[in-house]
Amino acid sequence: xxxxxxxxxxxxxxxxxxxxxxxxxxxxxxxxxxxxxxxxxxxxxxxxxxxxxxxxxxxxxxxxxxxxxxxxxxxxxxxxxxxxxxxxxxxxxxxxxxxxxxxxxxxxxxxxxxxxxxxxxxxxxxxxxxxxxxxxxxxxxxxxxxxxxxxxxxxxxxxxxxxxxxxxxxxxxxxxxxxxxxxxxxxxxxxxxxxxxxxxxxxxxxxxxxxxxxxxxxxxxxxxxxxxxxxxxxxxxxxxxxxxxxxxxxxxxxxxxxxxxxxxxxxxxxxxxxxxxxxxxxxxxxxxxxxxxxxxxxxxxxxxxxxxxxxxxxxxxxxxxxxxxxxxxxxxxxxxxxxxxxxxxxxxxxxxxxxxxxxxxxxxxxxxxxxxxxxxxxxxxxxxxxxxxxxxxxxxxxxxxxxxxxxxxxxxxxxxxxxxxxxxxxxxxxxxxxxxx
Amino acid sequence: xxxxxxxxxxxxxxxxxxxxxxxxxxxxxxxxxxxxxxxxxxxxxxxxxxxxxxxxxxxxxxxxxxxxxxxxxxxxxxxxxxxxxxxxxxxxxxxxxxxxxxxxxxxxxxxxxxxxxxxxxxxxxxxxxxxxxxxxxxxxxxxxxxxxxxxxxxxxxxxxxxxxxxxxxxxxxxxxxxxxxxxxxxxxxxxxxxxxxxxxxxxxxxxxxxxxxxxxxxxxxxxxxxxxxxxxxxxxxxxxxxxxxxxxxxxxxxxxxxxxxxxxxxxxxxxxxxxxxxxxxxxxxxxxxxxxxxxxxxxxxxxxxxxxxxxxxxxxxxxxxxxxxxxxxxxxxxxxxxxxxxxxxxxxxxxxxxxxxxxxxxxxxxxxxxxxxxxxxxxxxxxxxxxxxxxxxxxxxxxxxxxxxxxxxxxxxxxxxxxxxxxxxxxxxxxxxxxxx
Numbered sequence: 001x002x003x004x005x006x007x008x009x010x011x012x013x014x015x016x017x018x019x020x021x022x023x024x025x026x027x028x029x030x031x032x033x034x035x036x037x038x039x040x041x042x043x044x045x046x047x048x049x050x051x052x053x054x055x056x057x058x059x060x061x062x063x064x065x066x067x068x069x070x071x072x073x074x075x076x077x078x079x080x081x082x083x084x085x086x087x088x089x090x091x092x093x094x095x096x097x098x099x100x101x102x103x104x105x106x107x108x109x110x111x112x113x114x115x116x117x118x119x120x121x122x123x124x125x126x127x128x129x130x131x132x133x134x135x136x137x138x139x140x141x142x143x144x145x146x147x148x149x150x151x152x153x154x155x156x157x158x159x160x161x162x163x164x165x166x167x168x169x170x171x172x173x174x175x176x177x178x179x180x181x182x183x184x185x186x187x188x189x190x191x192x193x194x195x196x197x198x199x200x201x202x203x204x205x206x207x208x209x210x211x212x213x214x215x216x217x218x219x220x221x222x223x224x225x226x227x228x229x230x231x232x233x234x235x236x237x238x239x240x241x242x243x244x245x246x247x248x249x250x251x252x253x254x255x256x257x258x259x260x261x262x263x264x265x266x267x268x269x270x271x272x273x274x275x276x277x278x279x280x281x282x283x284x285x286x287x288x289x290x291x292x293x294x295x296x297x298x299x300x301x302x303x304x305x306x307x308x309x310x311x312x313x314x315x316x317x318x319x320x321x322x323x324x325x326x327x328x329x330x331x332x333x334x335x336x337x338x339x340x341x342x343x344x345x346x347x348x349x350x351x352x353x354x355x356x357x358x359x360x361x362x363x364x365x366x367x368x369x370x371x372x373x374x375x376x377x378x379x380x381x382x383x384x385x386x387x388x389x390x391x392x393x394x395x396x397x398x399x400x401x402x403x404x405x406x407x408x409x410x411x412x413x414x415x416x417x418x419x420x421x422x423x424x425x426x427x428x429x430x431x432x433x434x435x436x437x
Numbered sequence: 438x439x440x441x442x443x444x445x446x447x448x449x450x451x452x453x454x455x456x457x458x459x460x461x462x463x464x465x466x467x468x469x470x471x472x473x474x475x476x477x478x479x480x481x482x483x484x485x486x487x488x489x490x491x492x493x494x495x496x497x498x499x500x501x502x503x504x505x506x507x508x509x510x511x512x513x514x515x516x517x518x519x520x521x522x523x524x525x526x527x528x529x530x531x532x533x534x535x536x537x538x539x540x541x542x543x544x545x546x547x548x549x550x551x552x553x554x555x556x557x558x559x560x561x562x563x564x565x566x567x568x569x570x571x572x573x574x575x576x577x578x579x580x581x582x583x584x585x586x587x588x589x590x591x592x593x594x595x596x597x598x599x600x601x602x603x604x605x606x607x608x609x610x611x612x613x614x615x616x617x618x619x620x621x622x623x624x625x626x627x628x629x630x631x632x633x634x635x636x637x638x639x640x641x642x643x644x645x646x647x648x649x650x651x652x653x654x655x656x657x658x659x660x661x662x663x664x665x666x667x668x669x670x671x672x673x674x675x676x677x678x679x680x681x682x683x684x685x686x687x688x689x690x691x692x693x694x695x696x697x698x699x700x701x702x703x704x705x706x707x708x709x710x711x712x713x714x715x716x717x718x719x720x721x722x723x724x725x726x727x728x729x730x731x732x733x734x735x736x737x738x739x740x741x742x743x744x745x746x747x748x749x750x751x752x753x754x755x756x757x758x759x760x761x762x763x764x765x766x767x768x769x770x771x772x773x774x775x776x777x778x779x780x781x782x783x784x785x786x787x788x789x790x791x792x793x794x795x796x797x798x799x800x801x802x803x804x805x806x807x808x809x810x811x812x813x814x815x816x817x818x819x820x821x822x823x824x825x826x827x828x829x830x831x832x833x834x835x836x837x838x839x840x841x842x843x844x845x846x847x848x849x850x851x852x853x854x855x856x857x858x859x860x861x862x863x864x865x866x867x868x869x870x871x872x873x874x
Contacts, residue, residue: 021585021727028587031652116768126768129582135728137582143770144581144756145566145574148458148748150465155872208769214779215468215771222781235794235865238836242820244792244869251870258780260787267792267838267869273710273734274872283732285872290458291572291745293872294735295720297710298728308728311585319581320765328757331553331563332645333580334652342651343695344659350697355681355704357672383679399675401704428672432681432704433688435592435711435722435730 003036004318007067007098009089010079011044014103014130016053017303018077018310029311031338032330033318037311043067068093075317077310078102087111094118094126101313103130103306109204112211112218125320127313132205133158133282135305136298137312142212142286149288151213153253156284157277158205160300161189161196162228162248166265167278170236170245176229188280198227199248199263206250209284210261214254219261226264239267245275273297348408353382356400357428358417362389366422370398373416379405395424401432440473441755444510444535446501446526447517448481451540451567453490454740455514455747466748468775469767470755474748480504505530512754514747515539524548531555531563538750540567540743546641549648549655562757564750569642570595570719572742573735574749579649579723586725588650590690593721594714595642597737598626598633599665599685601717603702607673607682613666625717635664636685636700643687646721647698651691656698663701676704682712710734785845790819793837794865795854799826803859807835810853816842832861838869 006022008015022029022037030036043064044050050060061067068076068089076093078100080086086107091114093100100119102108108115108128119126129139133156142151157163161183168179180197183189195201203223211218228248239246244267253260268275273295277283282300287293299305319328330336360366367386374381385399402410414427443459445452459466459474467473480501481487487497498504505513505526513530515537517523523544528551530537537556539545545552545565556563566576570593579588594600598620605616617634620626632638640660648655665685676683681704690697705712710732714720719737724730736742756765767773797803804823811818822836839847851864 017727025585025587025727028652029585032584112769116773119768120773135725136731137578140577140582141574143766144753145577145749146745147469147752147770148462148466148745150462155870211776212770215465215769215776216779217776218769219781224784224787231867232865234834235792235867238794238822238824238834239792239867242792242822242836242838246867249870254779255782255788257786258782261781262784262787265867267867269871269873272872273713276710276713287874288572288745289462290454290741290748292736292742294573294733296731296733298731304727305729308583308585308725311727312582315584316581316766329580329753331556332549332652332655333584333649336553336557338652339648340651340653342653342691344656344698345692345695347661347699349694350661350699351692355672355676355679357675385675385679387675397671397675399679401679428669430668430672430676430683430702430704433592433686434706435709436706437724 003038004314005038005040005072005074006077006314007070007073007075008039008042008077008079009064009067011042011050011053012079013303014306014310015044015079017307018079019053021304021307021311029315031334033315034335034338035318037314037318040072041067041070064089065092069096073098075099075101075314078104081106083107083110090115091118094122094124097122097124099125099317101127101310103128103310105131105201105204105208109207109218109220112208125317127316129313130306130309132208133284134298134300134302135308136282136284136296136300137309138209138284138296139212141296142209146286146288146291146294149290151254152287152289153251154209154213154284154286155249155251156206156209157247157274157282158250158284158300159196159202159248160280160282161193163277164188164280166228166246166248169233173233175233176231197229199225202248202250202263206252206261206263210252210259213252214259216259222261224262224264228265231265243270244268245270247275348411350407351404352407353404353432354402354410355430355432356402356414358398358423359395359425360398361395361422361424363422366420367398369420369422370417373413374402377409377413379403379409379413440475441751442475442477442509442511443514443751444504444507444512445476445479445514445516446504448479448487448490449516450740451743451747452481452516454744455516456490458741458744458748466752468771470752471772471775472755474751474755477509478504478507501526502529506533510535512536512538512751515541518543520544520547527552528555531559531561534559534561536562536754538564538747540565540747542568542638542641542645546644546655546657549645562754564753565645566750567743567746569645570721571735571737571739572745573719573721573733573737574746575646575721575733576649578733579646583723583725583728583731586727588691589724589726590688591646591650591721591723592686592688593646594684594711594719595687595721595737596633596639596685597717597719598630600714600719601625603665603683603685604715606670607677610670612670613668634666636662639685639687639700643689643698643700647689647696650689651696653696659698661699661701665702668702680707681705682707684712785848787844788841789844790841790869791839791847792867792869793839793851795835795860796832796862797835798832798859798861800859803857804835806857806859807854810850811839814846814850816840816846816850
């Protein structure tokens, strides 16, 4: 495959993230597609910023149309936002026979029908994974992963700002206005938060998902939109007492009478996974007739999570230009001749935290002996649980959670612990993962 | 696009599901790909079953090699399982220049390197979405959706049988052996459950995911595998007291020293979404350097969920044979000329359950009046919460959860309720969704 030459419109948060991700992961991406993705030109009104982010490696301009008309650009990445200039630029790029990648949900929800028609006429790709739920590959799941299904409904937490606000209202019992102010201070909410808190942003994203789910044109103007501004902590609390959480959901359902397309605060049983999606995170549940419910969770905004989706679209475009099966999408993600034979760690070398259960006679000093053995091997203790002996027994369970150590160190400690006279039987060892980093 | 002609090897659970899904969703799939997927031949040792499932619509044979050698077959779907005959059939199909779709994780985890090499030499596709986590499009997410990322680790509940057993042990306090027996009776566990309960099946799936995540050959023989057979309810309970759940996780992590590839029972903090994945469901967390953690959840087994993945692979193959951008993957999933302008339901026509909060003076009879209004409009009550008036107030909150009704009926009820003399202010109405069906 030859090089895919990218023109970037906008080098703000997402544009900067896109530049960073392509630069940092260049080698891995090349191993996947058997070719190269290069940013050849960047347009931003802030030339200084553009020069700073690109470090003089790339031509910069303050004229976005120069990028769109640049014959050396294969793909235009539109990260400007809004409906007017962005629309002109996208349509011009298409007219010039260039593929387009965009994160602009407002543009697609409102002008998508016109844009996709123009792209089809010119035979170019318009990709927009970043437009819905940031880094979560939900467009790909709907369009490709679930293509065997008749989709019955889609329901999602697709606005991180409002989910952050609702989570804070619930956790801290604070009023909407107070949390909004705090969110603005932290940069989670914009100075004019209307698009987020009134549900408009979520409705844009829902419109796009519904179109894919049900095979219909985008119809944003028909979406029902209700925000979270009048929601009180009282209702959040009452809902909780009844076993529910309140989330701003975008819901689209195909019924015999027509398609529901609605964004509003919604009570969800607290047992559902999606009810437990907190903070600025996003999640979408898709119900297909064959697969049943599936859920997709991740960061819905932010520089690099959104860039992850933008760059995945670029990789898709590069792959679609390949001519062999393997070039299109490599069987195992990376081109076969680019695989590395990495060593697999023996379990003794693995690092983990541990749960230990010991059975000990109720003698004084056993805890001191056990903790000394752990200390000697530099295994630190995270938590401990000592159980009383059960009725009629003289031995009791001791449970210890350790911090991270190497498996062979843990095993050495266990061998010494089992040799203590007060310890009976074998120790139970279960590995522990926080899955947080 | 022309027709994609499929030969199906095996018409048992997943094969039958594949046949059903393709038949039922034929029209929707055709609208997506602008062409047709047809099963032209089915092989199964049980000819009677094959005839019964296909209803005489398709040629059946008990000779799988007849399908693999059939010049009218473009794609062979291998759903036989095992390492020996399945391997021969897959390699023969590839040698004959046919694409292959398989759900056979054991085959790929053990012989994947040889199979993918053969496929690359012949320029054919080998697709295997169904091999890992059933209907969840996790292979696509890893290979395409997250292609911008350096993957740091993958951790998943990728065996439904063991997750069902662990969930039952925890919920009912039953011993492993008892739950296993029950699972076997219900058909959730096989007569010989070794592959599931010893973690071998999970290790097969993990091996495939790790290979995609880190760009390395499959190395199943190096995976560390520890099952759940010696897990006791005592440890599940102690873990719970400490704020953890025990799950059988497949974990693969890239470290400086090498790649971890391990399956074992694992304590996970109960706050993590994946700790709350219960019953036979599967979920995989993928951590990418740009996107952060993402999670994919759904049914990991069963006829139609697995068929969902098999058929999605067929759709992918059909799309890759398209020649224009739009034919490859349609912008909005469906070909533009196949979009239907579906009516969007006005919110008044939408069906929903509701949360109502009323503010009522503490007069006798107000509850009777409210419930009579709801009954008159045939709105049934699911739950009710009556709050005492707050200190110094004479009015109290009444919260009502209703069953499903139409929004305009609910609004009519609210208008009547608000007109009651004992009700002050406006009623708060929040929609409620169970997201269960």
